[in-house]
Amino acid sequence: MAFFRQLRVILWKNIVVYSFKRHYFLTFFTMFIPLVLSAVLVYLRSLGLSDSTQPIVRMNATVYPEFAPSISKSSFPKFVVYAPDTTYVNDIMNAIFNGSKGFPTEAAMDMYIANATLTSDSGTQLAVLFGKAPENGSVPRDLSYTVRFNNTDFNFYTGDRYPQLKTPGPREDFTDLYRQILWGLQDKMFGKHVDLLIKARNLTKKPPKIMMNRFPYPEYNKDSQFVVLSRLIAMFVVYGYLVFSPIYVRRVITEKSSRVRELMRMMGLTDWVYWIGTFASGFLVMAVTSVISLVLFKIEVAPMAAVLLYSDFSLLLFIMLLYATGAILFLLLFTILFNNAVVGVIFSTVGWVLSYSLPTTLLDPLGQDNYMVIGRSVKLATSLFPNCGLYWCYRLISYFEGQGIGASWTNLNNQAVPADNVTLLEIVLVMIGSVFIYGLLLWYLDNVWPYQYGIPKHPLYFLQKSYWYSSTDYDSGSDMEAVDDTSPDVFEAPPQNVDTTITLSHVTKRFRGTNKKAVDNLSLKIYDGQITVLLGHNGAGKTTTMNMITGLFPPTEGRVNIKGYNILTQTKKARENFGLCPQHNVLFDEMTVEEHLYFFYSLKSSPEIAWKEHINEILSNLELSDKRRTLAKGLSGGMKRKLSLGNSMIGDSKILILDEPTAGMDPQARRAVWTLLQQLRREKTILLTTHYMEEADALGDRIAFVAGGKLQCCGSPLFLKKKFGTGYRMRIAKAHPCDLEALTQRITGTVVSSHMTSDIGHEVVYNLGFPPASDVIPLLRSLEQDKDSLGIASLGISVTTMEDVFIRVGELADMSLDNGSTASSMNNGDMISVLWKKVEKHCLFLADDAYPRFQRVRGRLPLLLQQTAALFAKRANATRRQYFLPILTILIPIALFIVYALLDIKDAKMSDSSSSRLVYDLGPFAGSTIGFVDTDEPMVRPLTTSYERAMAAQKVDVKENVGDPDEFLLDIARKSLSEYEGKYLVGGSVEGVAKLVAWYNGEPLHLGAMSLNLAHTAALRFLTGEDDAVVSVTNWPLPGKLAYQLFAGVYDQTSRILCSVFVPTALAFLSSSFVLFPTHERVTKAKLLQLMAGVPGVLFWGTTFLWDFLIFAICSTAIMVPLLAIN
Template sequence: MLVMIGSVFIYGLLLWYLDNVWPYQYGIPKHPLYFLQQDNEKPTKLARRKKRHFRQPAFWNGFVSDSLWSLLGQNRCQKSYWYSSTDYDSGSDMEAVDDTSPDVFEAPPHNVETTISLSHVTKMFRGTNKKAVDNLSLKIYDGQITVLLGHNGAGKTTTMNMITGLFPPTEGRVKIKGYNILTQTKKARENFGLCPQHNVLFDEMTVEEHLYFFYSLKSSPEIAWKEHIDEILSNLELSDKRRTLAKGLSGGMKRKLSLANSMIGGSKILILDEPTAGMDPQARRAVWTLLQELRREKTILLTTHYMEEADALGDRIAFVAGGKLQCCGSPIFLKKKFGTGYRMRIAKAHPCDLEALTQRITGTVVSSHMTSDIGHEVVYNLGFPPASDVIPLLRSLEQDKDSLGIASLGISVTTMEDVFIRVGELADMSLDNSSTASSMNNGDMISVLWKKVEKHCLFLADDAYPRFQRVRGRLPLLLQQTAALFAKRANATRRQYFLPILTILIPIALFIVYALLDIKDAQISDSSSSRLVYDLGPFAGSTVGFLDTVEPVVRPLTTLYERAMAAQKVNVKENVGDPNEFLLDIARKSLSEYEGKYLVGGSVEGVTKLVAWYNGEPLHLGAMSLNLAHTAALRYVTEEDDAVVSVTNWPLPGKLGYQLFAGMYDQTSRILCSVFVPTALAFLSSSFVLFPTHERVTKAKLLQLMAGVPGVLFWGTTFLWDFLIFAICSTAIMVPLLAINPNGIFLSSAGLAGATYFLLLLYGWAAIPFSYLFSYVKKTPSAGYALLTTINVITGVMLSIVISVVFFLGKLKVFGIDEEALAKSMWALRLVPGFSVTWGFANIHEIGGDLRRCSQIPEAMLKSYCPMAAVFNIEVCCQPCPDGHGHCYVPRSAFSFSEFGAGREMALLFIVGIFLFALLAFFESNVYGIWYSIKSCLGRNGRDIGTMQRKDTDVAKERAIVEELIRTGRADDEALVAVNLKRCFKTLQFQSMIGYCPQFDAQIDKLTGRETLEMFALIRGVPRQHLSNVVNYMISLADLEQHADKPTEAY
């Protein structure tokens, strides 16, 4: 118990130390000897690397995009207006403000306190060369809402994670109210409230319990918690959900709860990562109102993809692109710097005199120009003209709209969305033109880049989707879909680094341990290589003996007895009197001495009676004591003082003893098999629940089915791939098993190895669909894997061990066990795949052991022992010979359907597999839809049938249209109806034509963006020769060029 208590203390201390020095996923790693350091301000090794970035003056040159400087025509040597040139190690917190400031950065208001300071922060993740955040410097002020904007992957969330200390920056410094987040993490995190991008909630806790939990963690005793919780619930309109479990909340409600968790406890600093994502407009505006009220007394940093939200809330807005800070300022400031001014959109009538219209606009407003002419709409950029120019222009266009060909017109002013788009376009285009920028003046560069931007936009609008003819015919499409689904599994499998551990290494290791233990057990049972000499040599020097005699006439015999004991180094006590009283007296004084030292003794009673005494604890001691008495008697009779009776215990010759008395070994081997085989196979078979669970939870499976993949094909390809993996792993298991070949069992017959491998494959046939059914149970793959592994281990190990023990006791005829009833119950147990494969494996092992054992017993010895076969447990070796003469061993087949073969288990595994596939098909089928269809058919009457048989002219017309579309190749040959543009129609018959974007990302996280698009393109019938063009077009359209070849889990 003391050792266990000490282990708890030691492991707890180790866990605490490793959590501080080597946090698993999130956290700031501390110095390995941090508990010995007195100076907590000393930077860690991570923070001291590459100080050259920190020792430079804080000029804008270095962390503002070079191209943006060129575009805006600014002097790159101007110093920051809010970053000082103080050295990193100076520890200066308040930085001077320069009077000169770049045009894209607005000077901060006076007399405001800096709450969060980021200085030259860079972050590179392990295994990548790309900087997620690149030399970013930014200050966030008290009493303001600072909004961080940027496209997906710009580095916003990474920046927030470094501010909150979820992981450390690779370079740079982050300070919260003067505390360095690297070295003073606990102080820096005080009064922090974080609302992460994804909800971090406990499903089994209510809304109120969440708030009280986070309130308790923040330790705010000065705040009355009940009133505080009531206030927050009221402000976020969650009062009626107070006692609702988190798992019962909608997406928007969960987001509100995450926001409430960050606000509880009087947090002075709020870090909000997309706090209003998923909320309806009314809830979003309520949150806006709340945040505007809170900013007076708090510092708020938030990210959002709603430009209206950024415009309404942001006191300062910082744009990040490519991990770099591009600009920062108030919404009005940024609109002036990046806004294009007023935009006039004109819907053209027919005919339209575009040239006259353009001359009218450019002649009235000199700064105007046409930006696009697409289809029936033309757009003009008016710049920022005075009202005296705009009003006459509008009157003129209104008066002459018929002659100019104007259907309608509208005018709008720059929004934050325009600023966002323009900053992003300038940052992206600048990366491709950095070399050109150095050879052009600022004005030319701006003109060239904006022409490229407009040309790029026009290209996306005018360039048609790549034209191709879909794969026609059901069979070619099915073959292409099959190839796409196999490619999906192959790409996902090769990125699951943990899969070889679960499916190969652990099972192989367990089977190797089983084989080695099986060999050891046989060696223990086979004692033919050892012999035992009956003397007291093993106890020499520590043994005490005694002698007693009452007849002087036999004194010579007593002397010889004493000398025989002394020859074996026994300390002899003579004339002890009554041996019983003597031994009892020794036991009363010291029981340990009685049991450990007094091993042998002798007494002579009369002339003819010699008694040998012995301790009953050590084995064989009775024979050794008797041997001493025989030696004394021999010397007395022969009068030879050196005469010795030597007795040696030899087992039966060769390994015959093991062969004859191996019943106990068979049971021990079956127990070993019951422990290791189902455990090893549980790790392997349970791994097949991971991928189906992930596809179901993320709705990736739903998207594939909606794209046109039949359910049978989806599960068929999934099973074929998993069964291939299982077959490879089974082969890997058989290699070391046959190489070790415990006791020569698996190679004792040519058919045993094949039967074992076939049994494993049949287990895969049944266990894989069993895993698929469990993919419906849990919401996370890891939870499903843990549950299924536990079930497989329990059903395989426990059932096998219990039944093995019961069968063994039944053979011993104890406890009144009914073997016939037990054999019948075995049929029900064989329906459990884990038990069935274990029992079949043990039976094959027993067949191999019987073959090896019986073949080594000489025929002559069988004749002697077979009449007593039950005594020696060799009934299997004493079967009637085929010729009817004598007894011999008749080899049994591993595929036999007898109780000793594995045929029953193999057959039941195959049948169970079929049943589980049928059950899976039942769950996948639209059961309710089938029922309602049957009910509808039964409810029809003859009048309905007659109506269906009549054709009208509309049907004939529709058929003609469809036939024409099929003839020209614009529709599949199985099309039934055509749906025109702007025409409502049911879509259930057109799964392959539907594109569905669910609320949450339905991505297979181990596939890259390119692989995902290729899969869906092939599923929808895009020919392979057009696959690359279509995928590249979609990647360009979605602006995924930089991320197309990354796994989607990194998006």
């Protein structure tokens, strides 16, 4: 029940109060940006094609005619080299090519090609290497050769199975390159080989005429915007949240750095509730914008024109909500790692942008559609980043949209494009896995990360039983004596029959980066039903001690127990019933006074039905009833202090830790708080610190003095006054004349323990010690009677106050640090002697020449120069003390520019995947290939059988007698286009003994050559009657010159895209840093103070500009160094 109550109030604070009541404009703006970008996508979708008023046109099925492969003399290589130059090879090459040059070996041919490449612009255009070429002039049965086209002039993309860019509709056929060069060469080579084989073996059969026919393509949507929209959807979504992400991160880090979160934990808030509430506040924004964006994407702005027309809305919503979950957890990780909101925003923004732009720009740049060549593991690994995972999802969804079927739950595990190495289901599963990974990291780092407020747990805390099962065992270590090495002279004995609430045992605290002990071996007990006051000068260690008691900081050494529970290992149990009023007001600026009290009341296990009466009582006691609906930021300093005190008292907290609770209050309000605390002391344990000695004297049951991190003394006010008080002091105003010697003799003679302490001007002070009343009364009567003769104008007596005790203990502490002794080890005479020497020492500084003197600057120019130097010194000191931020604003642009340069070079030297060796058989498609053989003439059965066996040898599942191949194939394509493009690859139809048609699927790149090779193999087996006869063709491109390998148009486009992404992003971090310091000065009124001191506005802004220009010049120079080095 408490879990849901806390969750409700956290959601109420984060969503209702913060997002919609106080910052509704900011919330609207963060939601407006992604919706605007979604609307832009819808508008782009509404734009029509060049030949139509509609953005999408429904195209009819495409049926292709059969054709005969042939060689185009105009585009075919004019000069060809080959090897080996045997009789058989020479006969084939001379019959096909007019100009060719043969070489005896492959090595000789390679040497010639290498020299030609270096000495000419384009090198050799075609080389042919025969595998089986007998030297005795005989003709081999099998035909085996490798064609090596110059890759500069003839690029067959042998490294790709499918085109890198897949768009709706049939792929371009590249007639000049494939039909009239490669396939024509294959057909000519086979024809001449068969002629030589028939002549050599006297074969009687005649070879069939080989024709080719491309598979038909079903009806499809002609969509010219597909390529652009498939990239823009994810990009617009990611950059749409570029405003939301830094605002969200800043709010969470600000809560942590201002200690609000730790205060909520002390008030009873559990970590699970906090993170769920924080997550929900960000998730709600992304969820609402996702739903509205998807509704916009599904709107048909024109017939058949929607951004996502066919995809299932529920699936799209699931993916967007999954993305929102991962993105929020991704951002929350940055809130764990950083305590400074500015630094956290910078790093989270860099992470947000780079987690999308870097993988997509590096792997799949807009100028080069590399999706089909990206490895499976790379796609899945990058999907661990929410932004990149969303990119891959929308790439696949766009492919489904291009097929006219859209993504749905039924095809979630289907390939969106043939031969794809991932499915949408796999990407979604990785994104689900990333949610668990980010959640576990958030949970783990939040518990063990040492560089944040709170007590970090052991790195293996999740293996400890105490983490999973709340321990209620009493800590036996709390029974140890907390004060075992102190002198009874300055430490009063503890009260009888009173329970101990808080025990500090030998507690020491050292902060990182220093050896100084903020708290040094401090031991103290705080008792139930009492007000314990912790006194000490600034920096004595009071607040550090209280922070360790509350668990804000872990002690370096020692133990802190709260009601028997160790604050380190049993933090949750120890903090039960805590009420904390920190030294600095920890308030929510966007919440009213009443909302504060309701919020903290709800965090505690208090009866909900009485919350209104309880809040009204607190408001009445603190005199805040008329401010109940005033925002915290609108309160005065004293009222803010009252509200902080009210937050600690709300919910009937049994332990109140109050750090200077009345600081900034007026005397009347302070007195009212004293009365309230005295009423509460009966049923609570109260520990407070104060700088008002009167307050300590009035409230403290026990007062503990801390100096130099050590406990100096502890006891009731009366006990401390007796131990450290100097007794009665008599102040006498001297008349003229005054017999000082006679006066001194009269006083010391009557009160033996008295002595003169000071004689300055017209006043003399005597310390009477603690004389009995029988001595004091005669002395006063004597002085009153003889005041004229002694020269007394007036006199008065005062008793020791807590301020006197405070000053004396502080002096003794300083002396003990100097002498290496402790205050408790010195007797009263030593104390007085040391204090008197210190007074004499400090009096030496009363001379006039000890004070610094300043010369007045005369003249306008010298004053301007001095002001300019002071303003530059101000910026220099600010930069020196906040060195991390300037270094960061310089390093981030340098890093981004280096990445840009490396990616640009990578693009300029892009590897040519088309230089791979490719054997024209169905090996790359083996295992899932379906083919067909069709004939209705029984007399050609031997040729049909040869065709079937040739396919079966390459693991093709053959379907026979399919009827009309076009109708058969269109029927399959209409049922499942992805299966049609991925499995139905080749086929053959036999029309008598004179004609053989090689069918091929035109969507993969090389199936035309493979199907033609199958037909040649079938024809060769038919002619020879041998089932193991084979035609083997390999395409192995020749490398061209480097100048021709740089595809200038694509490179320039990609370079511009890289520049447009990285350069503005890099300079944005640098330029935004120039806004921070002037804004900070304006908000903190430092600028106003400088202008009021006489600094001209022109000089103020001029020095600001010159300093920022200097930083910009340093950064620009630093950026150019790695760029020049890389170039």
